[in-house]
Amino acid sequence: MIARRTFLKTAVVATALAPVAARRAAAQDNTLNVNTWGGSWTAAEDAAYFKPFTEKTGIKINTVTPVSFAKLKAQVQTRSYEWDVSTINPPELRQAELEGLLEPIDWSLVNKATLTPTQVYSQGVGAVALATGLAYRKDKFPGGGPKSWADFWDVKRFPGTRCLFNRSFTTMSFALLADGVPRDKLYPMDMDRAFRKLTEIKPHIKVWWTQANQSQQLVRDGEVDMIAIWNARANELAEQGVPLEFVWNQAESYTTNWFVPKGTPRAKNAWRFIDFAVQPKPMADFCNRLSYGPLNPKAFDFIKPEQAQKMPTFPEHLKVGFTPDPAWLGQNLAQIRERFTQWLAT
Amino acid sequence: MVLAFVLPLLRVLVLSVTDPSVSLAHYRRIFTTPLYLHVLSTTFRTSLVVTAVCLLLGYPLAYVMARRGGRLSGILLVAIGISFWTSFLVRTYAWMVILGAKGPVAALMRLAGFSPPQLLFTTFSSMLGMTHILLPYMVMALYAVMKKIEPGHLRAAASLGAPPRHAFYHVFLPLSLPGVVNGCLLVFTLCLGFYVTPVLLGSPQDMMISQVIAQQVEELLAWGFASALSVVLLAATFVVIAVYTRLVGLDRLWG
Numbered sequence: 047m048i049a050r051r052t053f054l055k056t057a058v059v060a061t062a063l064a065p066v067a068a069r070r071a072a073a074q075d076n077t078l079n080v081n082t083w084g085g086s087w088t089a090a091e092d093a094a095y096f097k098p099f100t101e102k103t104g105i106k107i108n109t110v111t112p113v114s115f116a117k118l119k120a121q122v123q124t125r126s127y128e129w130d131v132s133t134i135n136p137p138e139l140r141q142a143e144l145e146g147l148l149e150p151i152d153w154s155l156v157n158k159a160t161l162t163p164t165q166v167y168s169q170g171v172g173a174v175a176l177a178t179g180l181a182y183r184k185d186k187f188p189g190g191g192p193k194s195w196a197d198f199w200d201v202k203r204f205p206g207t208r209c210l211f212n213r214s215f216t217t218m219s220f221a222l223l224a225d226g227v228p229r230d231k232l233y234p235m236d237m238d239r240a241f242r243k244l245t246e247i248k249p250h251i252k253v254w255w256t257q258a259n260q261s262q263q264l265v266r267d268g269e270v271d272m273i274a275i276w277n278a279r280a281n282e283l284a285e286q287g288v289p290l291e292f293v294w295n296q297a298e299s300y301t302t303n304w305f306v307p308k309g310t311p312r313a314k315n316a317w318r319f320i321d322f323a324v325q326p327k328p329m330a331d332f333c334n335r336l337s338y339g340p341l342n343p344k345a346f347d348f349i350k351p352e353q354a355q356k357m358p359t360f361p362e363h364l365k366v367g368f369t370p371d372p373a374w375l376g377q378n379l380a381q382i383r384e385r386f387t388q389w390l391a392t
Numbered sequence: 393m394v395l396a397f398v399l400p401l402l403r404v405l406v407l408s409v410t411d412p413s414v415s416l417a418h419y420r421r422i423f424t425t426p427l428y429l430h431v432l433s434t435t436f437r438t439s440l441v442v443t444a445v446c447l448l449l450g451y452p453l454a455y456v457m458a459r460r461g462g463r464l465s466g467i468l469l470v471a472i473g474i475s476f477w478t479s480f481l482v483r484t485y486a487w488m489v490i491l492g493a494k495g496p497v498a499a500l501m502r503l504a505g506f507s508p509p510q511l512l513f514t515t516f517s518s519m520l521g522m523t524h525i526l527l528p529y530m531v532m533a534l535y536a537v538m539k540k541i542e543p544g545h546l547r548a549a550a551s552l553g554a555p556p557r558h559a560f561y562h563v564f565l566p567l568s569l570p571g572v573v574n575g576c577l578l579v580f581t582l583c584l585g586f587y588v589t590p591v592l593l594g595s596p597q598d599m600m601i602s603q604v605i606a607q608q609v610e611e612l613l614a615w616g617f618a619s620a621l622s623v624v625l626l627a628a629t630f631v632v633i634a635v636y637t638r639l640v641g642l643d644r645l646w647g
Contacts, residue, residue: 253595254596
């Protein structure tokens with residue numbers, strides 16, 4: 047027979063804990079942790095995706111910054127998940143898939159009919175595209191600036207201080223293009239040829255930028271006259287009054303793709319969110335705010351022509367640009383990066 | 393202490409020989425690919441130079457602060473403190489502005505009549521930034537020891553007939569050596585791990601090992617290889633400290 051006091055004590059404790067437990071279980075069902083970049087990126091996501099999604103489904107969204115590819119591996123290995131959905135680019139997606147870090151796409155929750163076939167790669171769903179391209183100061187080249195990578199390499203016709211992006215395959219692609227390789231023959235990459243061409247321009251490069259803010263500061267401070275820069279960052283500078291012209295010819299288009307880390311308990315919420323975010327209207331809303339290119343062509347129905355002109359996936363721009371080969375890069379990224387770093391450091 | 397410090401170190405060591413398979417392949421790669429040894433040597437060279445410059449600049453500063461006392465000492469202490477507590481990223485960006493093509497140094501040079509050479513994104517700017525950021529550590533370490541040196545000792549030396557130079561060299565300097573050792577070790581170790589400043593102020597030729605390790609961890613997910621690089625860095629650091637200890641006779645310093 048249980049003493050009355052013990053019974054009362056246990057009952058009180060249980061009653062006190064019950065709502066906590068219930069809340070925790072409910073919390074599991076009704077939250078989602080989204081990994082995002084912070085700043086204007088997250089603000090745009092919040093307006094275009096998070097708020098409408100929470101209104102529609104009741105699932106609360108928490109953001110975790112910044113985006114970290116390494117955290118993906120750490121989470122899956124330790125089975126402790128800080129975030130349930132994030133975006134990465136195709137070579138990283140392929141690498142993550144090979145290492146068993148991705149949750150396979152749940153087609154029961156993601157509506158395949160609304161997607162374009164090229165939007166799905168590996169276990170990720172394409173979101174937006176960013177472009178890296180040539181930009182030059184209009185005030186330094188009043189008679190017209192460089193229009194291609196061959197022009198960038200031509201230090202006689204276009205004198206001025208130059209800056210390139212410290213990312214191996216991007217810069218090597220530009221070198222190959224400057225050397226005359228056609229856009230569809232860039233991959234598999236002829237590394238020797240790229241390095242020969244790069245060695246030509248090396249003494250003329252003032253700085254190799256690694257952070258996006260750094261690239262913008264260099265232009266603002268007048269340190270460089272022409273630069274390889276991300277289109278949205280160039281656009282931002284132009285809007286702030288810097289006379290910068292972005293060249294879409296031979297620009298590299300790079301996509302971000304939604305994915306879910308393997309084994310997260312909130313996978314279902316994650317796929318529901320992804321299904322929502324790749325619909326044309328939310329995607330258009332996001333892209334309108336930041337001038338990145340939507341990967342769902344139907345999104346252009348919701349984007350005004352003047353805005354669409356600034357986006358990498360605008361059909362006119364796609365015709366003159368190129369995209370890196372994710373399969374080849376997924377295999378060779380470590381090697382190409384090591385060689386590039388060595389070339390740069392010596 | 394063991395849990396928080398030794399266990400993670402052991403984990404790194406184990407990772408370096410087991411990820412992705414049990415072998416010494418990572419170490420072989422480090423010693424056969426020219427890149428890594430080159431970056432390691434750049435890292436050590438840079439750290440040694442920055443430590444030496446910090447010592448040369450910091451010693452007189454700390455000496456004045458410790459010996460003078462009064463208002464001057466207070467003002468210097470506040471100045472160093474403010475520099476110390478300002479975010480190092482802010483200080484790095486400040487150097488970018490100062491040394492830039494449109495900055496005050498270039499403008500002064502132009503006023504003086506000659507065209508300014510490139511100051512930014514060179515080994516000079518990278519080391520300058522690092523020295524500026526690490527100098528407070530050196531000064532604080534030196535000051536802490538110098539403050540405790542009895543002024544009476546120097547007066548005694550003078551009363552026994554020693555000229556000020558002699559008194560300094562034979563009395564003050566040896567007593568301040570523990571501070572020198574502390575400061576040098578501190579600055580050297582901090583410099584080895586320096587990441588952001590060389591990236592923003594220097595050229596790619598000034599790349600430090602921490603940048604390579606970060607790349608391996610963050611972008612390539614090659615944790616085994618990154619661990620191997622870290623172990624090599626740690627081992628090399630121990631060697632340098634051992635040599636330094638032997639030369640300076642560390643064990644004898646504290647009596």
